[in-house]
Amino acid sequence: MTSAMSPSERRLQKELMSLIKDPPPGVSVDAEQAEQNLLQWTIHMEGATGTLYEGESFQLQFKFSNKYPFDSPEVTFVGSNIPVHPHVYSNGHICLSILTDDWSPALSVQAVCLSIVSMLSSCREKQQPPDNAFYVKTCNKNPKKTKWWYHDDSV
Amino acid sequence: MGDVGQSTANTSNKEMTSNQDELILAQQRQIEKEISESIPLVGELEPVTSLSSEYSGDDIYLAKVNDLAAKYSSMRRTRPDGNCFFRAFTYATLERLLGNKEEFNSFYKLAENSKNVLVELGFQQFTLEDFYDTYMDVLKRLADIDNVDDARRELHTVFNEQGYSDYMVVYLRLLTSAQLQKEKDFYSCFIEGERTVADFCHQEVEPMYKDSDHIHIMAACSALNTGVRVLYMDRGTGNIVTQHDLPEGCTPTVHLLYRPSHYDILYV
Incomplete structure (x- = not known):
């Protein structure tokens, strides 16, 4: 298993081990599924205590290309509960700059999870993005094929 | 991490379908592909x-x-992929040092200690290690070659293998980011707008393919003492x-x- 690993697989294997051993609070990875296919992970995320999402749980899907970590992972919310949030579309697409323009190979699955937890936790009012209906109808299945406009608001 | 820019999709112009996005991105990718096929990462002397x-x-x-x-x-010439400053600077620095064992050794020591500096600044150890290990691996390979011409040929080969070359670029980007953050009081005067030095590093220094300005060069020079x-x-x-x-x-x-x-x- 180890000898034929590509650099991206080696890196993902390392990240997976670290996430299993030392996950951020409220975050857990489906280890069995990830071990079967290192290029696609499901991550469970609990809404943080004291936030609008307390008591809710969410699922994130991470897809990696063989150019990871130079290519960013494709990250979407999946499953029956998509968080209602100004930067999360009802099809699960997330508008977060580190997933596209500001991705760096020094970031990681863990850093992305922490960023999403923080994005949810700082929300003051649960509402969908203003352009949700239009976007969901016309977008590509892959959120990385959307050209996002990032403006630094603190929501 | 809460200070990361967040946003909405580019759908303000409702007459355009989102397929426009795909076309633009597809075209960008085509241009990038043409560049990478026609220009080596680092070219021969001319x-x-x-x-x-x-x-x-x-x-x-x-x-x-x-x-x-x-x-x-x-x-x-270097490939115009947004990493050209970092690639050119590292290549030229190492190429020169290969002709001077003593200076190469002190550069090597500086590099060896750099991981701890980055960890202290809050970079995640296990993502950092990948790039640090490759960087040190390349330096070791070069140090082990006695003949200067052979070492320079090896440098040229390594810098034209994307797998190594891009790892070297990432590591210099991280060292540059660390330098900026270590001396943030000084560098903050060079950053326009409301961004903090840390924001600037996350958005303009650490990501690949982002162009370099004066401020990147100053910090990179200071990081490599060159x-x-x-x-x-x-x-x-x-x-x-x-x-x-x-x-x-x-x-x-x-x-x-x-x-x-x-x-x-x-x-x-």
């Missing part, structure tokens, strides 16, 4: 006068090429290329040619 062929009929540029050719004999002279060639008036030493007043050991948004390596 005479500075070879620049003339790019500017036939353009008197301003031709005069500047002549001026440049009077100061420098040859150059190496002085650089940049020769500027643009459409500005006059027949001579202007030059700038960074840090100011240094004795430059690396010479780079700057043409709008691109850096190549120059040799005296």
